[in-house]
Amino acid sequence: xxxPVPFTxxxxxxxxxxxxxxxxxxxxxxxxxxxxxxxxxxxxxxxKLRQIGMSRAEVIPTQGHPLVYGEWLGAPGxxxxxxxxxxxxxxxxxxxxxxxxxxEPVIHDEHVVARxxxxxxxxxxxxxxxxxxxxxxDGKLPVNVKFIIEGEEEIGSAQLEKFVIAHxxxxxxxxxxxSDTTMLSLQQPAISTSFRxxxxxxxxxxxxxxxxxxxxxxxxxxxxxxxxxxxIAQLHNEDRSVAVPGFYDRVRAISNEEREELAALYDEAxxxxxxxxxxxxxxxxxxxxxRIVARPTLELTGIVGGYTGEGTKSVLPARALxxxxxxxxxxxxxVEIAELVRQRITELTPPTVTSSFRVMKMSYxxxxxxxxxxxxxxxxxxxxxxxxxxxFMRKGGSLPIVATxxxxxxxxxxxxxxxxxxxRVHGPNERFHLDCLRRGWSTAVSLYRxxxxxxxxxxxxxx
Amino acid sequence: xxxPVPFTxxxxxxxxxxxxxxxxxxxxxxxxxxxxxxxxxxxxxxxKLRQIGMSRAEVIPTQGHPLVYGEWLGAPGxxxxxxxxxxxxxxxxxxxxxxxxxxEPVIHDEHVVARxxxxxxxxxxxxxxxxxxxxxxDGKLPVNVKFIIEGEEEIGSAQLEKFVIAHxxxxxxxxxxxSDTTMLSLQQPAISTSFRxxxxxxxxxxxxxxxxxxxxxxxxxxxxxxxxxxxIAQLHNEDRSVAVPGFYDRVRAISNEEREELAALYDEAxxxxxxxxxxxxxxxxxxxxxRIVARPTLELTGIVGGYTGEGTKSVLPARALxxxxxxxxxxxxxVEIAELVRQRITELTPPTVTSSFRVMKMSYxxxxxxxxxxxxxxxxxxxxxxxxxxxFMRKGGSLPIVATxxxxxxxxxxxxxxxxxxxRVHGPNERFHLDCLRRGWSTAVSLYRxxxxxxxxxxxxxx
Numbered sequence: 001x002x003x004p005v006p007f008t009x010x011x012x013x014x015x016x017x018x019x020x021x022x023x024x025x026x027x028x029x030x031x032x033x034x035x036x037x038x039x040x041x042x043x044x045x046x047x048k049l050r051q052i053g054m055s056r057a058e059v060i061p062t063q064g065h066p067l068v069y070g071e072w073l074g075a076p077g078x079x080x081x082x083x084x085x086x087x088x089x090x091x092x093x094x095x096x097x098x099x100x101x102x103x104e105p106v107i108h109d110e111h112v113v114a115r116x117x118x119x120x121x122x123x124x125x126x127x128x129x130x131x132x133x134x135x136x137x138d139g140k141l142p143v144n145v146k147f148i149i150e151g152e153e154e155i156g157s158a159q160l161e162k163f164v165i166a167h168x169x170x171x172x173x174x175x176x177x178x179s180d181t182t183m184l185s186l187q188q189p190a191i192s193t194s195f196r197x198x199x200x201x202x203x204x205x206x207x208x209x210x211x212x213x214x215x216x217x218x219x220x221x222x223x224x225x226x227x228x229x230x231x232i233a234q235l236h237n238e239d240r241s242v243a244v245p246g247f248y249d250r251v252r253a254i255s256n257e258e259r260e261e262l263a264a265l266y267d268e269a270x271x272x273x274x275x276x277x278x279x280x281x282x283x284x285x286x287x288x289x290x291r292i293v294a295r296p297t298l299e300l301t302g303i304v305g306g307y308t309g310e311g312t313k314s315v316l317p318a319r320a321l322x323x324x325x326x327x328x329x330x331x332x333x334x335v336e337i338a339e340l341v342r343q344r345i346t347e348l349t350p351p352t353v354t355s356s357f358r359v360m361k362m363s364y365x366x367x368x369x370x371x372x373x374x375x376x377x378x379x380x381x382x383x384x385x386x387x388x389x390x391x392f393m394r395k396g397g398s399l400p401i402v403a404t405x406x407x408x409x410x411x412x413x414x415x416x417x418x419x420x421x422x423x424r425v426h427g428p429n430e431r432f433h434l435d436c437l438r439r440g441w442s443t444a445v446s447l448y449r450x451x452x453x454x455x456x457x458x459x460x461x462x463x
Numbered sequence: 464x465x466x467p468v469p470f471t472x473x474x475x476x477x478x479x480x481x482x483x484x485x486x487x488x489x490x491x492x493x494x495x496x497x498x499x500x501x502x503x504x505x506x507x508x509x510x511k512l513r514q515i516g517m518s519r520a521e522v523i524p525t526q527g528h529p530l531v532y533g534e535w536l537g538a539p540g541x542x543x544x545x546x547x548x549x550x551x552x553x554x555x556x557x558x559x560x561x562x563x564x565x566x567e568p569v570i571h572d573e574h575v576v577a578r579x580x581x582x583x584x585x586x587x588x589x590x591x592x593x594x595x596x597x598x599x600x601d602g603k604l605p606v607n608v609k610f611i612i613e614g615e616e617e618i619g620s621a622q623l624e625k626f627v628i629a630h631x632x633x634x635x636x637x638x639x640x641x642s643d644t645t646m647l648s649l650q651q652p653a654i655s656t657s658f659r660x661x662x663x664x665x666x667x668x669x670x671x672x673x674x675x676x677x678x679x680x681x682x683x684x685x686x687x688x689x690x691x692x693x694x695i696a697q698l699h700n701e702d703r704s705v706a707v708p709g710f711y712d713r714v715r716a717i718s719n720e721e722r723e724e725l726a727a728l729y730d731e732a733x734x735x736x737x738x739x740x741x742x743x744x745x746x747x748x749x750x751x752x753x754r755i756v757a758r759p760t761l762e763l764t765g766i767v768g769g770y771t772g773e774g775t776k777s778v779l780p781a782r783a784l785x786x787x788x789x790x791x792x793x794x795x796x797x798v799e800i801a802e803l804v805r806q807r808i809t810e811l812t813p814p815t816v817t818s819s820f821r822v823m824k825m826s827y828x829x830x831x832x833x834x835x836x837x838x839x840x841x842x843x844x845x846x847x848x849x850x851x852x853x854x855f856m857r858k859g860g861s862l863p864i865v866a867t868x869x870x871x872x873x874x875x876x877x878x879x880x881x882x883x884x885x886x887r888v889h890g891p892n893e894r895f896h897l898d899c900l901r902r903g904w905s906t907a908v909s910l911y912r913x914x915x916x917x918x919x920x921x922x923x924x925x926x
Contacts, residue, residue, distance in 0.1 A: 030774030091776055097673065155774055182679075196678060200775045209739020210560065211890035214788050215659060215860030216645075218762040219754040220734060222744035225763035225785075226695060233696035236689065271683060276672020281685035281815040291682040299681040300688035301778050306765035307786060311493030311618055312663040312823045313554055314788060314860075315764050315889050322688075323770060325677050325777060352744040360775045397678030397777075426778050427674030 002387035005442045006133050012438060015129055016112070018048075019437075022087075022121050023105040023114040029065055029088035029155045038151050041087040042066040045124070045149050052132035054147070062159035065151030072131075073144045079174035079456040080144040081448065082409070083131075084401065085124035086153035086180065089116035090426045097428035111431035118423035122432040123179035123440070124149055126418055130444030142452025146173055150401070153180070156361030157400045164401070168408045174456045175374045176405050177447065179440070181395055181417025184265070186435055189382045189390040189443075191375065192415035194293070197328035197365035198398035199338055200301070202358045203345055204321045205231070211306075212316040221316065222352035225305040228320040231348045231355070235298055235324075240282050242298045242326075244344045250331045254294050262294065262394075263287035274422060293394035297327045298341075323360075327398065334362035363400030373458045374412035377450035381416070385443025412459055416447060465850035468905045469596050475901060479575070481511075482588050482900075485550075486568040486577040492528055492551035492618045501614050504550040505529040508587070508612050515595035517610070525622035528614030535594075536607045542637035542919040543607040544911065545872070546594075547864065548587035549616035549643065552579035553889045560891035574894035581886035585895040586642035586903070587612055589881055593907030605915025609636055613864070616643070619824030620863045627864070631871045637919040638837045639868055640910065642903070644858055644880025647728070649898055652845045652853040652906075654838065655878035657756070660791030660828035661861035662801055663764070665821045666808055667784045668694070674769075675779040684779065685815035688768040691783040694811045694818070698761055698787075703745050705761045705789075707807045713794045717757050725757065725857075726750035737885060756857035760790045761804075786823075790859065797825035826863030836921045837875035840913035844879070848906025875922055879910060 007015075027041035028034040042059045049057035049070030057070040065088065073080070092102035092115045100106045105114035112122065127147075134141050148171075150160040164171065181192040207224035208217070237243045254262075266289040271280050282291045291297070305320025307313035326341070328334055342357045349355040369375075370392055382390040395415075405413060418440030424430045451459075470478075490504035491497040505522045512520035512533030520533040528551065536543070555565035555578045563569045568577035575585065590610075597604050611634075613623040627634065644655040670687035671680070700706045717725075729752040734743050745754045754760070768783025770776035789804065791797055805820045812818040832838075833855055845853040858878075868876060881903030887893045914922075 030776065031772060090778075091770065091772060093770070093772070094674070097781075154777075198678070198777070200777075207740055210887065210892070211557070212738055213860060213889040214760075214762045214764055215661070215790055215858070216755065216884065216888070217738055218788075218790055218859070219745045219758060219760035220743050220751045221738055221740040223763050225766050226699065229692035229695035229763070229766075232689060232692035275675055275680055275684055277670055277684040277815070278817060279815055280683050282682045288683050292679065295682060297677075297682035299677045299779055300686050300692070300769065301677055301776060301780075302769035302771045303688045303692075303783065304767050304771040306763065307554065307556070308765045308767040308771075308784075309494060309554060309556070312786060312788070313493065313764060313889065314617075314661070314663075315553075316762055317764075318560075318890075320766065321771075323775060325681070325775070327678055327681055352740070352742055354741060395678070396681070397676060421679065424673060424675075425679070426676040426776065427781075429673065 003384040003442065003446065005438060006137070006445045007441065019112065019122065019125050020105045022125060023116050024103055026103045027088050027151065028091050029152055030091060038065045038088065042068050042151055045087050046070065048128055049147055052128060053135040062163065064159040067151065067160060067163060068147070068149040070147035071145065072141055075141055075144050077455065078143050078452050079454065079459055080146060081451055082173040082176045083127050083145055083147045084176065084178045085127065086120045086150045087124065088151045088154050089119070090154050094428060099429055110434050112434065113429055113431045115430050117430050117432035118419040119425040119430065120153065120180045122437060123418055126437065126440040126444050127179055129441050130448060133445050134448060142449050146171065156363065160401055161404045164404055164408050173409055173411055174459045175451055176409060176411055176413045177416055178399065178402070178413060179416050179418055180399060181415050182419035182421050182423065183417060184391060184393065185420065186433065188388065189386045190393040191378055191390050192395045192417055193370055193392045194367040194394045195365065195399045195402055196396060197332060197334050197363050198400065199326040199328060199334040199362045200360040201324045201338065201341060202321060202360060203324060204319055204356045205353050206319045207353045208318050210318050214314045214316045217316050222350065223316055224320040224353055225317060227350060227353040228305065228322055231345060232300060232322060234348050239284065242296065244298070244340050246340045247296065247337065250333065251296060252330045259287065259290055262289040265289045292396035294329055296329050296332055299325050301325045327396065328365050330365045330367060332365060334364060338362065363398050364403045366403040366406060368402070368413045368415060372412040372461060373454055374414050374451065378414045378416055378447055380450050381443050381447035384446040385439045410461055412461055466847040466905065466909065468901060469600065469908045470904065478592055482575065482585065483568045485584050485588060486579050487566055489566045490551050490614065491554050492615055493554060501528045501551065505531050505614055508550050509533065511591055512610055515591060516598040525626065527622040530614065530623060530626055531612040533610035534608065535604060537603055538605065538607050540918065541606050541915050542917065542922055543609060544914055545634070545636040545639045546590050546608055546610045547639060547641045548590065549583045549613045550587065551614045551617050552582070553617050557891060562892055573897050575897065576892055576894045578893050580893050580895035581882040582888035582893065583616065583643045585900060586881055589900065589903040589907050590642055592904050593911060596908050597911060605912050609634065619826065623864055624867045627867055627871050636872055636874055637922045638914055639872060639874055639876045640879055641862070641865070641876060642879050642881055643862060644878050645882040645884050645886065646880060647854060647856065648883065649896065651851065652849045653856040654841055654853050655858045655880055656833055656855045657830040657857045658828065658862045658865055659859060660795060660797050660826050661863065662789040662791060662797040662825045663823040664787045664801065664804060665784060665823060666787060667782055667819045668816050669782045670816045671781050674781050677777045677779045680779050685813065686779055687783040687816055688780060690813060690816045691768065691785055694808060695763060695785060697811050702747065705759065707761070707803050709803045710759065710800065713796065714759060715793045722750065722753055725752040728752045755859035757792055759792050759795055762788050764788045790861065791828050793828045793830060795828060797827060801825065826861050827866045829866040829869060831865070831876045831878060835875040835924060836917055837877050837914065841877045841879055841910055843913050844906050844910035847909040848902045873924055875924055
């Protein structure tokens with residue numbers, strides 16, 4: 001049963017103006033030229049935390065992009081909830097494919113369209129608005145809250161990891177709430193239970209010492225683009241499994257029961273509709289959803305070499321570069337997999353060129369237990385917000401900081417996401433459904449109320 | 464025996480200032496934003512033609528970049544020489560690899576370093592200076608001259624081809640001189656005798672309809688970068704021959720004698736020194752030089768897909784693009800080869816993606832006879848300029864307009880080039896040796912004097 005939303009439609013409409021201001025800041029963490037925007041986005045977040053009543057709210061400098069920390073600890077005896085999110089976004093390119101500019105948010109077809117609308121500013125915003133709603137309604141909160149909104153989620157969360165480890169004692173919390181995931185659909189909310197690990201790498205193939213004329217030297221030196229393509233073409237077997245020896249050695253099998261559940265969640269027609277791909281691809285021995293959430297992958301996220309401008313250039317380039325990203329599942333170790341991939345690429349590199357290999361970022365696969373009081377509170381909150389019980393879902397993506405939270409806090413983690421698979425996160429025309437914002441806001445209000453109903457000890461998973 | 468150069472060292476030094484002014488104009492024909500620079504370079508050329516005494520010199524608009532035409536017809540009874548060159552240049556990227564900016568020429572290590580220094584502004588300049596020298600010395604020229612300096616050589620010469628065909632009668636000439644090639648070395652000048660044909664194409668592979676999140680959809684749709692690499696990896700056989708059925712069907716074998724000559728011209732050590740490649744690559748049944756000048760090739764001149772900026776982006780891109788360039792030898796037909804490559808790529812495209820194919824430009828392979836009075840005059844001119852007899856050399860590159868000149872004029876063509884294989888044309892740090900400029904200028908003066916010694920009929924190859 002859906003509860004009535006705890007805000008008026010005027011409040012909702014004016015909240016969109018606030019969200020748009022947040023989305024207008026091009027806080028792209030991977031591009032150095034956006035450093036001033038990172039600071040602006042951090043300051044926007046801190047100002048909003050102050051405005052909704054946090055007793056402390058600050059921008060904390062790091063060796064990378066700043067963290068935003070906010071807290072309100074005025075509910076003695078109530079549990080303390082860490083609310084995590086990130087204000088950084090992915091680069092918007094290819095720019096030409098956006099229907100409207102990525103940092104000029106618009107409402108289109110019942111969606112907010114902008115880079116960061118779903119990942120993750122829109123979901124951070126839901127939590128900010130939920131706390132604001134509770135504070136306005138009661139003059140206080142049902143729980144103590146500590147907000148950590150970071151600026152490096154899209155580039156590996158290295159600074160946050162250091163910060164959390166260094167401040168583990170001060171940060172002590174009873175429950176962790178993270179809103180940076182998708183549900184199955186608007187009709188079927190979901191609580192996430194696992195993330196895949198992530199390993200991103202660059203491979204550069206060097207042929208001649210400098211670019212040559214394709215007529216004067218074509219046919220006598222190995223073209224580094226061709227050599228790189230030949231290497232990449234050998235990274236998958238004919239059955240589409242990853243052709244890196246040892247890659248699957250530590251992959252933990254999942255139960256037949258869960259395999260059947262996963263198989264039922266997603267089918268070929270839905271995949272084609274959702275992605276526009278002519279047909280599916282991948283390991284045929286596994287269902288589509290199982291491939292996404294319970295199998296490791298090796299993807300190419302970028303390639304570049306030679307002349308890529310308009311028209312033609314008769315060049316035989318000196319080098320070509322590929323960006324490779326693996327998603328890993330339990331119990332794969334990204335350090336070990338990076339070494340296996342490096343070895344494989346070295347082995348595949350012919351003596352006619354040289355190759356170099358760099359690890360860019362990595363994170364471990366992680367699972368989140370669901371047999372605890374915090375998850376039970378979240379289940380009730382989604383029932384209030386969406387009118388149906390949420391399901392539990394493994395995720396295909398990665399959220400590097402979850403493994404660190406798991407280790408450092410030992411507190412239950414609630415992956416309370418409000419996005420949809422059709423949000424086009426990381427791609428052009430990223431969007432966030434207005435109903436996700438509306439019902440998410442409502443769900444989050446319920447979530448903090450529900451979490452406040454039990455004492456801190458009820459959430460303890462230790463001792 | 465080298466003749467004394469027909470200019471003073473002061474004249475040579477001040478000529479460098481003129482050449483630098485020409486080289487400073489970034490006349491990159493393939494990039495639309497350089498259109499104003501194309502006009503500036505054309506006007507510079509026309510102004511120089513007027514200054515050296517042409518009775519007519521004009522910039523002729525076309526549907527593409529303008530042509531420059533100049534003429535002096537004050538030598539009745541003497542042969543008429545068409546002097547061809549081009550004022551357009553290749554794009555300078557990768558910019559970061561230039562030691563000095565590409566359009567700010569400098570003298571470094573006895574070379575003029577700038578985009579276009581050798582290809583082809585420096586060689587156009589040699590002919591301009593030679594005519595200037597003759598005009599100053601005698602107040603007239605030993606031959607009638609018609610200059611055609613085009614702005615589209617690097618993009619296929621389509622406008623010039625139309626112009627030449629449309630004005631075949633007015634343009635009637637007895638000899639054609641083209642300076643846009645290399646010699647073997649400073650010690651061994653060479654007259655070129657053939658060019659390979661050229662065929663440049665683009666292949667785009669499309670997977671999903673828009674960029675996806677590599678975690679959410681990796682492993683279930685065919686990554687277009689991977690698919691493109693898999694296609695490219697299948698375009699060469701294990702023996703490094705081109706894996707396109709029918710590709711070699713019309714390749715004309717060359718004589719064993721010429722094969723031996725070619726084998727002696729170039730070796731592995733020289734290739735490594737010249738290119739910095741770890742070792743050679745290519746069809747092992749053919750010598751290095753034979754592969755360059757007498758065998759067809761298929762090269763990748765560019766590839767791009769996904770995220771290519773700094774750092775990482777978790778994207779599974781919608782598409783990936785490759786630029787493919789073939790060099791063709793007699794009797795291959797670029798129209799036919801384009802179709803064979805298209806068919807092969809279609810056949811290699813798996814049903815999990817779609818591919819599209821575009822032909823960007825093409826030209827036919829062409830040979831130039833050397834048993835005529837014009838070539839004999841050129842041989843004497845090189846002996847004057849360089850002190851040794853030039854050799855005859857097949858070229859690996861392409862010069863699309865030569866086939867048209869051959870068909871339309873039926874006049875002997877003298878490929879009197881003054882560049883060196885180490886000029887880095889099309890690559891970063893393109894350069895032109897000061898001795899090439901000095902001796903080339905001197906050779907060109909001799910060439911026009913030698914050509915003027917016989918009546919027009921002496922050059923006729925028809926009837």
